[in-house]
Amino acid sequence: MRSKDLIGICINNLLRHKSRTLLTILGVIVGCCSVVIMISFGIAMKISQENMLSQMGDLTVIEVSKNRDEPKLNDSVIETIEAIPEVECVNPKYRITDKAIRAFGGENDRYEVEYMNFIGLRPEAV
Numbered sequence: 282m283r284s285k286d287l288i289g290i291c292i293n294n295l296l297r298h299k300s301r302t303l304l305t306i307l308g309v310i311v312g313c314c315s316v317v318i319m320i321s322f323g324i325a326m327k328i329s330q331e332n333m334l335s336q337m338g339d340l341t342v343i344e345v346s347k348n349r350d351e352p353k354l355n356d357s358v359i360e361t362i363e364a365i366p367e368v369e370c371v372n373p374k375y376r377i378t379d380k381a382i383r384a385f386g387g388e389n390d391r392y393e394v395e396y397m398n399f400i401g402l403r404p405e406a407v
Contacts, residue, residue, distance in 0.1 A: 375401040 295302045345362075354373055363371045386392045 372402055375399075 359371050359373055362368060381395060384394050386394075
């Protein structure tokens with residue numbers, strides 16, 4: 282048999298069994314679309330998780346806060362933490378939140394704010 286005869290037989294068989302051919306084509310299309318959608322969801326979830334982790338901040342920064350019963354942070358405690366070999370920088374900070382402080386700014390003190398948040402840091406660590 283020649284190639285032309287084989288192609289003719291294939292086309293005749295496909296035309297004779299139209300419903301089976303249509304269902305097979307439909308199954309292949311649905312399967313391919315399902316694979317593409319699943320891969321797209323996987324990539325989107327990966328990007329979403331990476332964005333969420335990056336918004337949490339730097340993963341190399343550790344914040345240590347004290348309990349009410351512990352003594353205040355002083356210079357000797359800071360020096361002890363700085364002495365740890367893997368520590369690059371120790372930056373104690375003092376935070377004042379929602380204090381009633383009136384501040385003015387702009388031309389002719391046009392802007393006024395009554396409650397402010399302050400954070401004090403060491404200049405060399407910034």
